[in-house]
Amino acid sequence: MSILEIKNLSYKYGVGTPFEIAALDNINFSVEKGEMVAIIGHTGSGKSTLIQHFNALLKASEGQVLLDGKDINESRESAHKARFRVGLCFQYPEYQLFESTVYKDIAFGPTNMGLDKAEIDRRVRKAAEFVGLKESMFEKSPFDLSGGEKRRVAIAGVMAMEPEILIMDEPAAGLDPRGRRVILDLIRNYREKTGSTVIIVSHSMEDVASVADRIIVLNKGKVAFNDTVDAVFSHESELREMGLNIPQITKIFSELKKFGFNLSTDVYTVDDAAEEILRYLHKGGN
Numbered sequence: 001m002s003i004l005e006i007k008n009l010s011y012k013y014g015v016g017t018p019f020e021i022a023a024l025d026n027i028n029f030s031v032e033k034g035e036m037v038a039i040i041g042h043t044g045s046g047k048s049t050l051i052q053h054f055n056a057l058l059k060a061s062e063g064q065v066l067l068d069g070k071d072i073n074e075s076r077e078s079a080h081k082a083r084f085r086v087g088l089c090f091q092y093p094e095y096q097l098f099e100s101t102v103y104k105d106i107a108f109g110p111t112n113m114g115l116d117k118a119e120i121d122r123r124v125r126k127a128a129e130f131v132g133l134k135e136s137m138f139e140k141s142p143f144d145l146s147g148g149e150k151r152r153v154a155i156a157g158v159m160a161m162e163p164e165i166l167i168m169d170e171p172a173a174g175l176d177p178r179g180r181r182v183i184l185d186l187i188r189n190y191r192e193k194t195g196s197t198v199i200i201v202s203h204s205m206e207d208v209a210s211v212a213d214r215i216i217v218l219n220k221g222k223v224a225f226n227d228t229v230d231a232v233f234s235h236e237s238e239l240r241e242m243g244l245n246i247p248q249i250t251k252i253f254s255e256l257k258k259f260g261f262n263l264s265t266d267v268y269t270v271d272d273a274a275e276e277i278l279r280y281l282h283k284g285g286n
């Protein structure tokens with residue numbers, strides 16, 4: 001059974017007002033336990049709206065969200081539980097830090113879960129380690145940290161709830177290339193170490209190509225593609241029409257292939273490219 005299943009889900013904002021808008025239109029897909037799935041789409045395609053259904057923050061106008069086969073809106077209790085089972089890290093989460101210390105901020109979620117002090121402490125330390133925050137920062141005010149550090153505190157706060165599914169909305173947005181890589185690496189590391197199911201939302205193909213097992217492409221509130229990274233990237237012109245671009249480096253490799261170089265095209269980063277060129281040269285290519 002899939003850990004998460006989305007069935008015929010539609011959502012409208014502003015129902016009954018002149019501003020009514022269909023943000024999601026008959027969405028269907030599922031996510032398996034332990035998978036790392038990326039949800040990609042141009043701005044306004046419905047990504048943030050969609051993921052807020054996964055922990056019952058939004059209730060579908062039509063359709064269902066099943067967690068382990070059970071409708072999360074079956075009862076008030078199941079909707080409440082979903083908040084903890086599915087950890088949602090919002091876009092620009094650093095704007096939601098509010099406690100007086102880093103420690104208290106990371107502890108906020110587990111404290112709300114009613115855990116005892118020792119368990120909260122264990123979780124705070126573990127989550128801080130996942131995001132690379134040193135214990136010497138625990139007593140600092142989150143407002144004295146750099147943007148990248150604040151983001152890590154916010155992410156640790158969600159990880160400390162030890163959710164079955166971790167969802168991150170644009171975790172790398174607004175960071176410089178190095179900062180992006182650090183955040184994506186720590187998410188990958190978290191997933192490898194915990195075996196958790198992770199859903200990462202992004203409008204950057206470049207960012208998700210190297211971390212995701214599968215990509216779900218949203219376009220105007222509908223699922224356009226739901227496939228492996230490779231298979232999705234093979235639809236370059238359709239993606240471009242949806243305002244999405246495959247990574248530059250991938251394009252270069254597919255052009256080289258057209259020129260007769262026997263190179264692989266599942267190359268998404270500069271590191272992948274270097275490796276593939278070396279492999280090619282070792283095999284006697286020129």
Ligand SMILES: Nc1ncnc2c1ncn2[C@@H]1O[C@H](COP(=O)(O)OP(=O)(O)OP(=O)(O)O)[C@@H](O)[C@H]1O
Nearest residue numbers: 013021023041042043044045046047048049050203
């Ligand atoms: N609170 C709201 N009230 C009314 N309409 C909304 C609201 N939030 C989003 N929308 C609309 O719903 C559609 C989907 O928005 P959503 O924020 O889910 O897109 P997104 O893919 O997350 O975009 P982005 O990449 O910019 O974050 C858009 O047309 C948006 O204008």
Ligand SMILES: [Mg+2]
Nearest residue numbers: 047048049091
């Ligand atoms: Mg969004």
